[in-house]
Amino acid sequence: MGGAIHVGVGGWTYEPWRDNFYPKGLTQSRELDYASRKLTAIEINGTYYGTQKRESWRKWTAAVPDGFCFTAKASRYCTNRRVLAEAGESIAKFLGQGLAELGPKLGPILWQFAPTKVFDRDDFARFLDLLPSEQEQVPLRHALEVRHPSFVDAAFVDQARERGCAIVFADHPDYPEIADLTAPFVYARLQKTVAEEATGYSPDRLDHWAAVARAWAGGAAPEGLSYAGDGAAGVGAQRDVYLFVISGAKERNPAAAMALIERLG
Template identity: 60%
Template sequence: MTHGDIRIGIGGWTYEPWRGTFFPEKWAQKRELDFAASKLTAIEVNGTYYSSQKPATFASWAKAVPDGFVFTLKASRYCTNRKVLAEAGESIARFTGQGITELGDRLGPILWQFMATKKFDPDDFGAFLKLLPASQDGVALRHAVQVRHDSFLVPEFVALARAAGVAIVYADSTDYPAIADVSGDFVYARLEAAVEEEPAGYAPAALDRWAAAARDWAAGGSPEGLPYVADAAPKQPRDTFVFFINGAKVRAPHGAMALIERCSGNGR
């Protein structure tokens, strides 16, 4: 294997402005996931951040998408929005035990997103990483962390994530610091700086650069021109997930489809 799989998508699939701009006119709302999954290769589920879901719900999502499609799940806010992260064990167990493994091979990484006010405390954050389970119901779990405070821009944070085998989310954002250091056996990128003036959210040249970065990540590299705080990780093929999310949300599906086209051959 010379490169990992590249999967590209958006956040969720229910958004009124996508009706008629992404979904065909008069497309049945109950079939929006089916349509999105026919055009994209991954979806980041935001609803799991706010509330738990039933096992049957995860099972129904799995049945609605084709082979090779992957859902990533944003973990519950009760796990990450707390003063002492080391005390999150019960909330983490509740989240991973709610039935997410009903997704089967459609289950992608879990995204643990932290508030922009959350500062880096090496001991407490290290304790949190140790709470993340390696598996649930016999299914291996993969974890990614998105931190959004400048205090995380230190090699010590990267070292903690690498020791835990957890991916650091790279976020292309106009609001938060970016950390491009590769730390897990997969890469998780969120493109959050889309603008509505561009039909695909990002200019064609920018999409070309993101396609090159995605291929580089999948081949095990660390793309040039991105912000790093530590030495490069060992080169090895890595599954790569790229999501167009936030920013000009109405453009997200078009950005994802444009990037899939540029990465054709590695998309599924």
């Protein structure tokens, strides 16, 4: 028993997935419909680069079944700035574009920071204070993807936990791995798929990540991962898990996600 585990990929429009993940001849207009019935979540990355029309959010909501969820990467104008505490206007613009149209199909918001962004305790705390708990009466959850080693700091973990924000767990060759449990959910991005494996990861690694996801959902802090603070803090409570196969050999990511879903039953 445990929280719900949602598994997916980044986006749904990618040329190599045609005749690979998508059936031959499937029209582009039906790709989201198809993907949402093979996966259980999709991370929307286009929102990082530009604002989407409110009608698009309504269309995406209607295209996917109940129980499916989207997460959305926040605009770069919110996170790629020298002083994060000055991001209030950009945050409001991003959240107000229409993502509340997703309603219960809205998963966490992903706030991704540049690999060069260094942890500034005061400035980051002020940024976190700008993140609202709801938008248009739809509850919001926030996940923080930090990619500079200075964030491997118990003070950062404490800041995230105090505000109920998840620290994104990254399986990446260059970015820090921070597995501390700081929110009522876990957000993980697996980024080491390889083209040589039909399912992106080897069967052993897929078994490993399925076991880790189950442990997270059950409220455990899995052994063998890296923690910046007290690894035992936050254990015990069941958590929903959002796990995305991102980057790496992108053409293999849907197969990896489906293999994980199969293992998770």
